[in-house]
Amino acid sequence: MKAAGKQSSEQSAGGNAVESSPWPVRRVRRHDRHVKREAVIRAAARAFNKRGYHNTSIDEIAAALNVTKPTIYYYVANKEQLLLECILAGLERVLEAFRAPPVPGVTARERFNDVIRHYAQAIASEYGWCMVRAEDLGLEPKSMAHIKKLKSEIDHGIRGLLEDGVRDGSIKTDDIKMTAFALAGALNWIAHWYREDQSMTAGEIADAFVRIFNSGLTPRTAPARRPHPKT
Numbered sequence: 001m002k003a004a005g006k007q008s009s010e011q012s013a014g015g016n017a018v019e020s021s022p023w024p025v026r027r028v029r030r031h032d033r034h035v036k037r038e039a040v041i042r043a044a045a046r047a048f049n050k051r052g053y054h055n056t057s058i059d060e061i062a063a064a065l066n067v068t069k070p071t072i073y074y075y076v077a078n079k080e081q082l083l084l085e086c087i088l089a090g091l092e093r094v095l096e097a098f099r100a101p102p103v104p105g106v107t108a109r110e111r112f113n114d115v116i117r118h119y120a121q122a123i124a125s126e127y128g129w130c131m132v133r134a135e136d137l138g139l140e141p142k143s144m145a146h147i148k149k150l151k152s153e154i155d156h157g158i159r160g161l162l163e164d165g166v167r168d169g170s171i172k173t174d175d176i177k178m179t180a181f182a183l184a185g186a187l188n189w190i191a192h193w194y195r196e197d198q199s200m201t202a203g204e205i206a207d208a209f210v211r212i213f214n215s216g217l218t219p220r221t222a223p224a225r226r227p228h229p230k231t
Helices: 002-009 026-051 058-065 069-075 079-099 108-123 128-132 141-168 176-188 202-215
Strands: none
Touching: 026 058, 026 069, 026 079, 026 128, 058 069, 058 079, 079 108, 079 128, 079 141, 108 128, 108 141, 108 176, 108 202, 141 176, 176 202
């Protein structure tokens, strides 16, 4: 019987299924840890967004996930690292659009619209508040230097797309620097007024911003002039 049992669990060479182990393979464990770590960071971002960074404790984040405080510390070293990870998660969402390889035949305007969508959705996500308040929350200089480097990459990415658009004729702007500042400022302000329970989703807000930026304030046709009242 023992020989038969051994054979049934080791018959992979003959084409039959190998008896599954009660322990997950290492790759699955790594995936599971990644998912749980993301859940911790997302829960922290929501708590910081709701109560503020300084008013939120690790105990409250653990309670939101129904885990113990040591469980949180298994994934991050401290509360400041949690904040940093929240900021980086949002910034990386924005940078995904810049780092994607350009598609042949796609204009700079179309690439720019994709960037705007990524940016708006990142700011409207649970990470938005942390992203726009990073400079005010007392992070270590090393962490702030890393954040500023990524934000600079975003700023240069926006300016680069505007320059490309001017060259290929799909974008018109007389001042690339000020246009980039105005766009980023408008997008960042989403974090100050948007809440998840509002009627519009993050995706709808992103689409609305794309329409506004594309249309501008110039009317499609010249407005009819009103006659001056006779005196």
